[in-house]
Amino acid sequence: MSTTLPKPAEIAKLLSSLLGSNISLQPAADRSSTCTDGFASLCHDDNRAPVLAFVANARAGAYMGGKLMMLPEGRLEEAAASGELDEVLIEALSEVFNNLTVPFNAIADNPHIASEPAEPVQAVAARAPWIAKPSQVLELKADLLGGDGRLVVLVK
Amino acid sequence: MKILVVDDSKAMRKIVIRTLRQAGFGDHDCIEAENGAVALDLIGKENPQLVLCDWNMPEMNGEDCCKQARSAGFTGVFGFITTEGTPAMRQRANEAGANFLLAKPFTAEELERVLNVHVG
Numbered sequence: 001m002s003t004t005l006p007k008p009a010e011i012a013k014l015l016s017s018l019l020g021s022n023i024s025l026q027p028a029a030d031r032s033s034t035c036t037d038g039f040a041s042l043c044h045d046d047n048r049a050p051v052l053a054f055v056a057n058a059r060a061g062a063y064m065g066g067k068l069m070m071l072p073e074g075r076l077e078e079a080a081a082s083g084e085l086d087e088v089l090i091e092a093l094s095e096v097f098n099n100l101t102v103p104f105n106a107i108a109d110n111p112h113i114a115s116e117p118a119e120p121v122q123a124v125a126a127r128a129p130w131i132a133k134p135s136q137v138l139e140l141k142a143d144l145l146g147g148d149g150r151l152v153v154l155v156k
Numbered sequence: 157m158k159i160l161v162v163d164d165s166k167a168m169r170k171i172v173i174r175t176l177r178q179a180g181f182g183d184h185d186c187i188e189a190e191n192g193a194v195a196l197d198l199i200g201k202e203n204p205q206l207v208l209c210d211w212n213m214p215e216m217n218g219e220d221c222c223k224q225a226r227s228a229g230f231t232g233v234f235g236f237i238t239t240e241g242t243p244a245m246r247q248r249a250n251e252a253g254a255n256f257l258l259a260k261p262f263t264a265e266e267l268e269r270v271l272n273v274h275v276g
Contacts, residue, residue: 018261069167070174092167099260102239114212 003051003110003155005138006103011151012142018099019067025140025151032057032139034150035131039085040124041097043104045111052104052113053131053154054097055121058083060142060149065092073145080145094118130156157184157275160204162195162221163237164213172208172237178264181271192216192224199225204232206275211238211245219252226253233274237262 012025034057041054056064059080066076069092079085085093094117101113125131136155141148159176163169169188176182187202189195193216195209207225209218216224222234234254238245241259249257255274258267 014261017263065167068171088167091165095165095167095171098165098239102241102260105239105242 003104003136004107005136005153005155006107008138008140010103011100011140014099014103015064015096018096019064021067023142025142028139028141028150031137032141032148032150032152034060034139034152035121035154037083038121038150038152039090039093039118040121040131041094041115041118042124042128043097043101043113043115045113050128050130050156051111052156053124053128053134054100054115055131055150055152055154056093056118057148057150058085059144059147060151061085061093061118062089063144063149064096064151065089068092068096077145080147090118157181157206158202158204159184159186160189160195160198160202160207160209161186162189162192162207162209162213162218164190164210166190168210175262175264175267176208179268179271181268192218192221195221196224196228199230199232200228206232206271207234208237209234211236211240211249219248222249222252222254235270235274 008025012023015023038055038057039061043052044050062076062079097115131154134154138153140151161169161172173186191213211218236249236257239260246257256270
């Protein structure tokens with residue numbers, strides 16, 4: 001079954017509603033290193049077959065998780081700069097990824113997907129090597145916390 | 157009023173409780189459960205007047221939790237808060253005995269509106 005990707009504006013609208021701040025996402029012309037050093041969540045269909053993965057770089061992960069939890073901006077900037085997300089941020093990012101399934105599931109004929117908890121992308125790649133060779137890639141960028149935030153969707 | 161918030165994500169439980177506060181339900185007693193099985197136990201022991209429950213959870217999902225709570229005689233308000241907001245899921249929630257299903261992402265105003273309908 002093929003997977004149709006939502007428009008970037010639909011993803012941005014969902015994130016803006018969820019995080020309570022206006023987010024503008026633009027398709028990225030370049031491929032970042034997000035898919036090797038970011039944080040990812042695998043999504044599977046109702047038969048537990050992998051369908052796609054959401055990946056965020058540390059900056060986007062810190063921003064999205066931190067905004068969801070209303071954490072102080074200084075803490076988010078620190079996490080973004082270090083490239084490390086603590087347990088609270090990773091759990092919050094998992095919830096953001098969970099919400100990101102909504103626009104995918106709203107598209108008729110897409111498989112119904114559910115997300116797994118977020119973890120470092122290397123751990124996901126070890127279990128799901130297909131993420132290195134996805135059939136479709138949507139890489140979005142936004143200026144977050146004073147830098148380049150990236151959100152990537154990888155379709156198996 | 158005692159409110160039971162059920163979600164396997166600790167972050168989401170905090171968000172629901174925070175949103176309850178923003179919706180004007182901050183002076184109530186909130187208790188938490190991380191899955192349907194723990195929730196069912198707490199429903200029996202604590203007799204909450206309102207249960208706000210996720211759908212997809214390990215151990216026991218929200219649908220089974222709602223069905224079993226109703227079978228055991230729970231008469232309080234049971235609402236789902238979940239990303240699963242399709243008409244088919246709303247139908248299943250209704251058939252399980254839920255009073256409402258609020259789809260994520262949701263605002264404090266939306267939560268307030270639905271709670272005012274069901275708990276006044």
